[in-house]
Amino acid sequence: MNPIAFDNSYARLPERFYARQAPEPVAAPGPIRVNEELATALGIDLDWLKSAAGTEAVAGNATPPGADPIATVYAGHQFGGFNPQLGDGRAVLLGEIIARDGHRFDLQLKGSGPTPWSRGGDGRSPLGPVLREYLLSETMYRLGVPTTRALAAVTTGDVVARERFLPGAVLARVASSHIRIGTFQYYAARKDVEALQLLADHVIERHYPDARAGENPVLALLEGVVSRQASLIAQWQLLGFIHGVMNTDNMLICGETIDYGPCAFMDAFNPDQVYSSIDHGGRYAYRSQPGIAHWNLSCLAQALLPILDDDPERAVALAQKAIDAFPGQFLDANAQGMARKLGLEAIGEQDAALVEDLWQLMAEHGLDFTLAFRRLADLVHERDEPSLNVSALFEFPDALQPWLERWRARLDQDAQPAAARQALMDRANPVFIPRNHLVEEAIAAATDEKDLGVFHRLMEVLASPHAYRPDLAVFATPPQPEQVVRQTFCGT
Numbered sequence: 001m002n003p004i005a006f007d008n009s010y011a012r013l014p015e016r017f018y019a020r021q022a023p024e025p026v027a028a029p030g031p032i033r034v035n036e037e038l039a040t041a042l043g044i045d046l047d048w049l050k051s052a053a054g055t056e057a058v059a060g061n062a063t064p065p066g067a068d069p070i071a072t073v074y075a076g077h078q079f080g081g082f083n084p085q086l087g088d089g090r091a092v093l094l095g096e097i098i099a100r101d102g103h104r105f106d107l108q109l110k111g112s113g114p115t116p117w118s119r120g121g122d123g124r125s126p127l128g129p130v131l132r133e134y135l136l137s138e139t140m141y142r143l144g145v146p147t148t149r150a151l152a153a154v155t156t157g158d159v160v161a162r163e164r165f166l167p168g169a170v171l172a173r174v175a176s177s178h179i180r181i182g183t184f185q186y187y188a189a190r191k192d193v194e195a196l197q198l199l200a201d202h203v204i205e206r207h208y209p210d211a212r213a214g215e216n217p218v219l220a221l222l223e224g225v226v227s228r229q230a231s232l233i234a235q236w237q238l239l240g241f242i243h244g245v246m247n248t249d250n251m252l253i254c255g256e257t258i259d260y261g262p263c264a265f266m267d268a269f270n271p272d273q274v275y276s277s278i279d280h281g282g283r284y285a286y287r288s289q290p291g292i293a294h295w296n297l298s299c300l301a302q303a304l305l306p307i308l309d310d311d312p313e314r315a316v317a318l319a320q321k322a323i324d325a326f327p328g329q330f331l332d333a334n335a336q337g338m339a340r341k342l343g344l345e346a347i348g349e350q351d352a353a354l355v356e357d358l359w360q361l362m363a364e365h366g367l368d369f370t371l372a373f374r375r376l377a378d379l380v381h382e383r384d385e386p387s388l389n390v391s392a393l394f395e396f397p398d399a400l401q402p403w404l405e406r407w408r409a410r411l412d413q414d415a416q417p418a419a420a421r422q423a424l425m426d427r428a429n430p431v432f433i434p435r436n437h438l439v440e441e442a443i444a445a446a447t448d449e450k451d452l453g454v455f456h457r458l459m460e461v462l463a464s465p466h467a468y469r470p471d472l473a474v475f476a477t478p479p480q481p482e483q484v485v486r487q488t489f490c491g492t
């Protein structure tokens, strides 16, 4: 039996969807980490993946039987400007796997060498961005946020030239699919209506099977993407996650978070926060994310126009109506999540000021995003074990007392027992997030000292982001002023 049971549906699409492209071998593959739980869920032979043969396969030195490696083509709006010709420039899709639960997943190698779409780049990835993506994407998964995942990572034994020479690495990434808004834009820009329809059929089959039965499957597909993205972006906002490069080639049709390049979780709350070193205008600041997602979805709607309806005017009307649903859906998802974070059964119009005032105060006092919400969970009920409070790490300033009084009065209007409320709040308010300074520390140890221990330790802490342990306090502590990371960088 093959170690991975591939079934490659995208590679069966016409040849203008991709280029056949094997990964480029590397000098000396070495293991970094294997995601045993994910490998098992995918029915991958775990012993093989952990063996030297598995490491060789992830590094791209040996193509596992049944794989049909391709680099896919797409387009995209990058920082608002349309680029009609992009594609996997440093990644290959090895193939697809049907998981034990019946779902189909892409298995992609990122950092696997040049492709026809490398645009002069080396097709490689330094170790740092691979570790960052591993940490961030797996934590997002633990936090219940739809996301691409990390199956395994390896070092290459080669150096990668960036601002300095860095060790190279490859990430084996898993996604429901890597089909992007930009994939549709590519064919729309070429007026290739046949390809648009083929792609829509493929995506409906794979991600929106319920759309098939309806009167207008393409419209149902668009509505489905709008609603998944509304829910996704709400989850980002509720965790203080800043994506950093919300270009249309970095938004997936399946609704999973992708591209953990210059992203970060916020420490002190600042709605204007930007981390990406290339985002000079603040286009992708925290507060702008919902609006940008809405804009990106309008790009998708635009691309779908030729297959939405034969009558162009009717197509525009249908598209408009579908994307107009985004703000309301986002606000609903956001309000439901905020209710969970604040310990309320629901948030109604009468609560708008309470919520708005909290954000205002958090910004004004630069409160730590994660610990402020977690501290609220402490306050609703005396914990059996007082050391499980985060009070040693965070206390609300006096200026918040009047707000806390209002919040307590509002809690009294709900019937929920305090212990149950606290348990729900703990689930909505993680205590461990991959703070930027911790991620950078793990990357520096791996890059400069060849020490992967810091990375592995952080992975273990982040595996249970909601369960506080006082012995792990250092991982929940905001950065000291000298530890604050002000910028994160694309992995390019």
Ligand code: AMP
Pocket: 086, 087, 088, 089, 090, 091, 117, 118, 119, 120, 121, 122, 123, 124, 125, 245, 249, 250, 259, 261, 490, 491, 492
């Ligand atoms: P990203 O900013 O990661 O979304 O990448 C944008 C585009 O640039 C994608 O098409 C990537 O495949 C491509 N790209 C990024 N880094 C490299 C690289 N080192 N070599 C070749 N292509 C790259």
Ligand code: MG
Pocket: 249, 250, 259
């Ligand atoms: Mg990308």
